[in-house]
Amino acid sequence: MEHEFVVIGGGAAGLAAARAARRRGASATLVSEGPLGGDCTFLGCVPSKTLLHGARQGLGFDAAMSEVRRVVASIAAAEDADQLRSEGVEVLRGRGVFVDDETLDVSGTTLRSRRFIIATGAGPLVPPIRGLEAGTYLTNENVFSQSSLPARMAILGGGPIGVEMAEAFARLGTLVTVVEAAPRLLPREELEGSAVIDDYLNGLGVSVRVATTCTTVLTAGSSTRLGFDVAPDLEVDALLVAVGRRPASSGLGLDATGVKVDPRGFIEVDARMRTSSRRIYAVGDVAQPLQFTHVADETGRIAAGNALSRLAVRRFHPEWIPMVTYTGLEVARVGVTEDQAPSGSRVAYLPMAEFDRARMSGDDRGFVKIIVGPRRITRNLAGGSIIGATIVAPRAGEMIQEIVLAMRAGLWTARLATSTHAYPSWSMAVQMAAAQFFGDFGGRTARPSNSME
Numbered sequence: 001m002e003h004e005f006v007v008i009g010g011g012a013a014g015l016a017a018a019r020a021a022r023r024r025g026a027s028a029t030l031v032s033e034g035p036l037g038g039d040c041t042f043l044g045c046v047p048s049k050t051l052l053h054g055a056r057q058g059l060g061f062d063a064a065m066s067e068v069r070r071v072v073a074s075i076a077a078a079e080d081a082d083q084l085r086s087e088g089v090e091v092l093r094g095r096g097v098f099v100d101d102e103t104l105d106v107s108g109t110t111l112r113s114r115r116f117i118i119a120t121g122a123g124p125l126v127p128p129i130r131g132l133e134a135g136t137y138l139t140n141e142n143v144f145s146q147s148s149l150p151a152r153m154a155i156l157g158g159g160p161i162g163v164e165m166a167e168a169f170a171r172l173g174t175l176v177t178v179v180e181a182a183p184r185l186l187p188r189e190e191l192e193g194s195a196v197i198d199d200y201l202n203g204l205g206v207s208v209r210v211a212t213t214c215t216t217v218l219t220a221g222s223s224t225r226l227g228f229d230v231a232p233d234l235e236v237d238a239l240l241v242a243v244g245r246r247p248a249s250s251g252l253g254l255d256a257t258g259v260k261v262d263p264r265g266f267i268e269v270d271a272r273m274r275t276s277s278r279r280i281y282a283v284g285d286v287a288q289p290l291q292f293t294h295v296a297d298e299t300g301r302i303a304a305g306n307a308l309s310r311l312a313v314r315r316f317h318p319e320w321i322p323m324v325t326y327t328g329l330e331v332a333r334v335g336v337t338e339d340q341a342p343s344g345s346r347v348a349y350l351p352m353a354e355f356d357r358a359r360m361s362g363d364d365r366g367f368v369k370i371i372v373g374p375r376r377i378t379r380n381l382a383g384g385s386i387i388g389a390t391i392v393a394p395r396a397g398e399m400i401q402e403i404v405l406a407m408r409a410g411l412w413t414a415r416l417a418t419s420t421h422a423y424p425s426w427s428m429a430v431q432m433a434a435a436q437f438f439g440d441f442g443g444r445t446a447r448p449s450n451s452m453e
Contacts, residue, residue: 002112003029005308006104008096008252009119011038012293013284015079016300017117018089024308028089029113031096031106037079038121039140039285040293046072047144048164049326055171056328061149064172068144098253101277105253114279115307118259118267119300120252122285125244127156127214135219137239150174150238154226156214157242158185160325163197165240167327170204177207177234179226184210186331190338190390193331196365197392200329247286271315273303281307290318319387320408324397329366332400335388335407338371338449345373345387345449346380348436350429352393354444357424366392368433370403371449372413383413383437395426402430413437 005021007014010032021028035042050071054064077083081091094107104111124139126132138146140161153169155162158180170176178185178201184194185201185208198208209231216227217239226234247265254261260268260276266289267282269275275282281303284296299316306312325331338347352358352366371388374380389403406416416434421427435441 002114003027003090004113005029005115005117005304006031006111006113007117007119008104009038009121009284009286010034010036010079010091011119011121011284011296012040013121013286013296013300014038014117014119015084016297017119017283017304018084019087020301020304021308022088024304026308029092029111030084030089031092031094031104031111033093033095035076036081036084036091037076040296041076041079042072043140043144045293046075048140048161048168051144052164052168052326055168061172065144065146095251097251098257101257101259101279116280117273117300117303117307118249118252118275118280118282118286119284119296120248120286121296122245122247122291124241125246126241127243129214129217131217131219132241135217135224135239137217137224137241139241143240146238150236152236153177153238153240154179154224154234154236155240155242157244158182158187158208158210159242159244160186160323161242162240163201163325163327165242166201166206167204170201170206174238175205175207177209177236179209179212179214179228181213182210186325188337189325189331189333190369192367192369193333193390193392196329196367197325197327197331200327200365245285245291249286271317272306272312273299273316274306274312288318290321290323292321292323295321317408320404322397322400322404324400326397329363329392329394330396331390331392332396333388333390334400334404335386336371337388337390338369341371341388341449342373345371346384346437346446347371347449348433348444348446350433350436350442350444352429354442355429355432357426357428358393360424361394363394366394366396368393368399368429370413370416370430370433370437372437372446381412383417383434385410386413386416391429393426393429399427399430402427 004027007030018028018030047068050068213229218225267287269287273281283299283303285291302314322334348370350368353364358364372384373387421431436446
């Protein structure tokens, strides 16, 4: 029997693809080796943000972890096999391995289809540090199942996961040290944003070591000693490795399909999510360096639509994807940073210290930065086109969405500057920053990119 549409992987990307296929009237078969919901539900976004919330509310470790388990179970209930079957999705449990580009073996069961979507996700990247493999360490796969709060924790990696977990455990009472090999925390974000988050974590008692590489790990009993290239040794009770993610593309039998994989392990896809095999698409973390749940969801829907259409016209636009680090002062970005902006770009910058709502709220740390570039024909008419923005503020993840919509809709910058915002809403800071592209506003005007403030 030939199946109309087969999805391999039951995480956010796979669920989105299967449900999108059903909405188009196609039958859908979902193959999953692990629990439905994937990393986001059980090991990523859901437990991490719940733990952060509990820590900020002053819950103790046991109560915070209990709340994590409760929320995970609640969200997982909307993604289990019974729920999917009620939506018309056939669910098969087991590991899928390709026999060829039309045939998948699922633990001894053979599935044939002309349309496959690979959505197998990613796992934690473990760096080749001497002694690490022989010791005991945490990753996102086991940190949320800990039964006791460590007194001292080192976190390798100062990216979004590292700084979020640093805040959570510091608020719960752990003495936390974050170690980042790059010269600053959040090295992919704006320099000003890194500085704000560094100060924010320091205020919580977190020790930050940047431009520092861990070279050795020695575990003895319940403690672990870390050695570094340019810093004193550090003894801790728990080590969390958060240096990145590795796509789960091995063991799928891709050699039998002609699907190409790049040197990092990502399945190569075009903007329509098509692989080098015309029958197979790949979505989510296994194919995207932008490893976010909302990217997984969007690429899953795009791939399903293209796979089931005569003309594969839907495209994924990474430049429109918002990225948020959910520390208490959130760091939200879409598009380019100032260092990435092309020549001729202009920048508006509004410190939160000059923004009324931030003053009212008692925390005026952070900023809004908007980057615009000239349009091809009309150049800087009406302010030009928004090509990037970063917001650091308590509600930055919500504030950035207005800019995302403006970019996706191709709106002129003037639309942001002239749209009336309720006073004193947080989003009014976006309007105030955008107004700088049209003259002096509050003593500030937009400047050329990569110039001094």
